[in-house]
Amino acid sequence: MRIILLGAPGAGKGTQAESIKKKYPIAHISTGDILRANVKAGTELGKCAKEYMDAGKLVPDELIIKMVGARLAEADCKEGFMLDGFPRTTAQAEALKAILAQLGMKLDAVANLVIDDETVVSRLVSRRVCKKCGEIYNTVMKPCSTGSVCEKCGGEVIQRDDDKESVIRNRLSVFHEQTAPLIDYYTKEGVLVNVDSSGGKDAVLKILEQMRG
Secondary structure (H helix, E strand, O other): OEEEEEEOOOOHHHHHHHHHHHOOEEEEEEEEHHHHHHHHHOOOOHHHHHHHHHOOOOOOOOHHHHHHHHHHOOOOOOOOOOEEEEOOOOHHHHHHHHHHHOOOOOOOOEEEEEEEEEHHHHHHHOEEOOOOOEEEEOOOOOOOOOEEOOOOOOEEEEEEEHHOEEEEEEEHHHHHHHHHHHHHHHHHHOOOEEEOOOOOOOOHHHHHHHHOO
């Protein structure tokens, strides 16, 4: 199974990915996680990427494409993969198509998580993350019972800069301008499937299983 999870920031791509991984042990490739890891480690890529992420802008294509291409060539992707957060533009989609052709692969489906902007803002401003282990909390739906100390590892629980309202709204504006055209792109490719983001954590999994028969 080779799929893409498409949707606005906060649409629930990570949640859907966890559900899919429990059923199908395929490689989960999240460019957001990779970028944040680089930022935390202070790599040259991370330093460059942080400037864009803090401003709610997209990281330049050349940085992302090289990273994704190398990742897809790794052994664990031969049996399948799930891309989360990539591609974000039609240019990236074209680059991905070329990468997959070189690897002798093709996409099975692109799941587009449908959600309105105000729901996104409400979800993300409430999100909190452990700086040490990455555990995710939500001040409304899943508050950390120990306050600003992670329940799992004792690390500091914070609100990321890119989860602040002004940055979120800027990210949404960027999404609609640059990423939303992917809906048309993958519709023409014949692989797009629209999924209601409010349909529960197994929403994408259920549709994928229907497609597989």
